[in-house]
Amino acid sequence: MITAIVFIQAEVSRLSETxxxxxxLDGVSEVYSVTGDLDLVAMVRVPRIxxxxxxVADRLNKVDGVLSTQTQIAFQTFSRHDLxxxxxxxx
Numbered sequence: 001m002i003t004a005i006v007f008i009q010a011e012v013s014r015l016s017e018t019x020x021x022x023x024x025l026d027g028v029s030e031v032y033s034v035t036g037d038l039d040l041v042a043m044v045r046v047p048r049i050x051x052x053x054x055x056v057a058d059r060l061n062k063v064d065g066v067l068s069t070q071t072q073i074a075f076q077t078f079s080r081h082d083l084x085x086x087x088x089x090x091x
Contacts, residue, residue: 001045003074004052006060008040009067015039018065025063027055049073 010018015033022042023031030043044055056071 001047002049002052003077004044004046004056005072005074006042006044006056007038007070007072008042008060009069010039011065011067012039014065018063021063022060022066025055025059027051028060044071 008018008022019031019033019040022028022040027044027046028042029045032041033039034041042060044052044060046052046055052071052073056069060066061069
C-alpha cells in the first residue's frame, strides 16, 4: 500500500465543501482542516505508485476550491495504533 500526504491550499470561503468533495474521492482515506500555511491535508492510500497520480493530478487537483497541492510519499509508517493492533492478535 502506498501512502501519500497531500498538502492543499484552498479557497477559504469554500473550505468545507472542498474538503467534503476531496474526502469522497476514491483513494482518499482522510481529509483534515489544519492551522498554519496550509488549509487541508489529505491522506491518500492506494495500491500502486501510479495510482497516486490518478488520485492527485487527475481528480483532487480538479476539485472546485483547490488552489494548489504539494504531495509527499511516505517511505514507512510508524503508528502506535498499528502496534496495538499487532499485539492484540498476538504478534
